[in-house]
Amino acid sequence: MRTERDWQSLIRHGERLRGTPLRTLVQADPGRAKAMALRVGPIYANFARQHVDGDADAALLDFARAADVEAALARLFDGGIVNVTEQRPALHSALRGDIGAGEPVAQARALVADARARMDALHAELAAGDVTDVVSVGIGGSDLGPRLAVDALKDFADGRFRVHFLANVDGSAAQHLLRGLDPARTAAILVSKSFGTEETLLNGAILRDWLGGGERLYAVSANVERAAAFGVDGARLLPMWDWVGGRYSLWSAVGFGIQLAIGREGFDRLLAGAAGMDAHARHTPVESNLIVRHALTALWNRVAMARPTAAVVPYDQRLALLPAFLQQLVMESLGKSVREDGSPVPVPTSPVVWGGPGTDVQHSFFQALHQGTDVVPVEFIGVAKPAHPHAANHRSLLANLLAQAQALCEGEDGDDPARHYPGGRPSTVILLDELSPNALGGLLALYEHSVYLQGVLVGIDPFDQWGVELGKRLAAGVRPALAGEGGVLADAVTAELVERIRAHAG
Template sequence: MSLPKIDPTSTNAWKELRAHFQLLEKAHMKDLFAQDPERAEKFNLQWEDFYLDFSKNRLTEETFSLLLQLAKEVKLEQAINSYFSGEKINETENRAVLHTALRAKESDKIYVNGKNVVPEIFQVKAQIETFTNQIINGSKKGITGKTFTDVVNIGVGGSDLGPSMVVGALEFYKNHLNTHFVSNIDGDHVNSVIENLNPETTLFIVVSKTFSTQETLSNATTIKEWFLSKNLGTTEEAISKHFVAVSTNIEKAKSFGIKETNIFPIWNWVGGRFSLWSAVGLSISLSIGFENFNKLLLGANKMDTHFKSQPLDKNIPVVLALISIWYNNFFKTETQAVIPYSQYLLRFSTYLQQSCMESNGKSVDRNGNAVTYQTGSVIWGQPGTNSQHAFFQLFHQGTKLIPADFIGFVESLSGNKTHQDKLISNFIAQTEALLNGKTKEEVLKELEKKNLSSEEIKSILPYKVFKGNKPSNTIFINKLTPESLGKLIALYEHKIFVQGIIWNIFSYDQFGVELGKQLAGNILEKMKKNSIANHDASTLKLLRYYKNIT
């Protein structure tokens, strides 16, 4: 069974939402709160240790009802069943989309091409657990008999962004191992990482699904050459002690010199940008221990259960996705900010950039037709409170409407309540400020108290006014733990899925990524042969400039 292929603009709900938008476009949220004292009670969801307040949005009960109707008309519930059942919903690549299976329970049965894949998943998890324990407890050593102190993950895209984000987010739970990430093909970046490493005590993980990604193989080869130049032992033995791989291509990994027993398999039904739950997350397991890695998977599994079992109006990923559709397609907003109030989540919005924008950056629908409406949003953000001193000016007084998700944790990890109170006061205050703004009358009262002249007041007054009416969702989580982080990541994964279903696009291919790779390969070959003809004038001039300088 394939996914539904329904143009959302053809639905009754879409047409009603368009008419409804005309009535609500200029409404101020302050008025919506004044008209309905129960608004905050109506527009919130609480589930386990998560609390979502979505009352600070430009919507009413009628809006919400119409958005739910839209989800039903595009057959979202049917699509969710297909998503979890192993059907090949990645139709353009003829693949199932089952990153959710990676965090399934051992008793679950999930079939791909008639085969239950859960036993195989747990075999790999056992391999990860054994290897992790051996590295952490020191029973598995480097070639000179020393225990490992550092781990280097070599990958790019989903083989880097997910693991590096989680390792940073869960740094509080890390052990003695220092984890490094090499992703950019920039040689300066590679050298800056390896120059401070002790080759005798460093483990390298080469993460490449096909073992053919140019950036990863170039970096892995450079690092391998550096490592072998240290003459710690025979090539075969040195590589076998210090290099492992995560790949579907066993033969290519072996030809690189990695022993088959040191190759961790993944499957083609795991998309790269959703692969941190697989052996791609080996660096996570090594950094925080397998028990905590398993808690991360458990949290994601709990969110999976919530997503597939809860009715649409009580379903956190669905609600957030519907709100994003409302802004993207009716208010015509083009970006969405994600602001976590935790420095540990420094890379969270960067991770979401790939998972969201690579998934839903599509302009052809599931019927093969060009879409006539906006799809994917530009995702961006940084942790608060730093971001308040960087780009919040644009939020508050700029000309753009930027919906924002604020993510905060009730309890600090360090136990420093004084700092946490200050952090959370900012977290809550910003959403209040975005909602209410500051009126001309309020500013006037403030200025009059400063004993300014009427001319001075008149000159400064317009610059101090905040219109407010800027939408936000607030996601409160009790504490940043491996389990709660697993829930949070899975929440956004499912939100992406819902958006893609409503937009009638295929979210799980990424053909747009491939063109640049192909052209880069062509240009590199021409550079080697010193033949750079057959390009547009601009590209040709840039190539000549580079060749002349180098």
């Protein structure tokens, strides 16, 4: 566990560097651009515009070594207990490769092999019929990862199925989606580990009734009995396991919709890309490990530089959903205020993650990034090779990425205060050779492992999410009151709001 002295060392480095302009650090060292860059397969990351110097960088690496991050990664890959509050391993890496050893990993791989065979069989069954559209129904990790992958990899769609997603319990979402589909040519996949997720069951019931029964109803769940009671035949049920958290589950049968969208070969390439990043994380020394560098950069900005938010800006429309995916991955994993031993965390934990696709967001929130009172670290993501023939558009897209990162760092002096750009705004640039299944798999695995190590460095459990449960429990008590079925609402504000809603609901 980190001591107060450990944290104070990093914080002092941060306080020291606030007096040195970021552009001075960058301009004073011509070799910095190459020295602070790392490549893993099709992914290149440049950290040269982060507000660190050699002494701060050495302190960060010492901090990582003191936390024994290499041993922490070994525990993750070898099936050790890393979800401390629930006493579970987190074996999502076993879904996609052979990194790691130990009995839990071997058992997991056997289950994964069986699940993949069942996915292939159901894929073939659907392909042999007249289904053209598949609706994947889930929420949170059962939706965000698969939705992102299908959207990002649309250029690799094999054309057999159109895959759609339904998450929000708002009935308008279901109504608008189904309006454009034919129930005779549509199938649905309900994704819920417990098969008790309210949003998924309500939307699933709409799909079941719209389809005219359960004949083309599939499910991914750990609860066979509840799925059967809902009307899902056991032959159309794919498994989920406790050792895979929802936000790490797109690599499992939860990604059945991804396989349907881009084919078995495309899904295999997605898994292989993640496995390549797993191998890098497990076997690369701390000083040249991209996972470690990414995690330390996030820790530096949140703790040493006291930056409460972090922006993610992909300069590729196909990655427009990445900020939403990372909101869950980062904020659900790191949004904790107590350490694994129950003691308070002595430093800030999760930043507020937000963002959107460039160049759109240059015309919305970049004004605040350049001249606002808060300094927001930005992660820019670009793709070198496009999947379209419009070369001028792509050059403009990447020119804007590079120029915005430069402008945020360097700023520009001027006599007119309204036209003064203070600069000093840190950023990281991540470049993909192309947005392929392999590259996307590696990118998402990079973020997964970085978040895990951030939890290790702070001493919190990044795999539980108890904070989302309280609101769910309270909602169960509010629903009867909204339906006019009585019930006592102890909270006067909630009671007043229920009264107003019922008065105008019709």
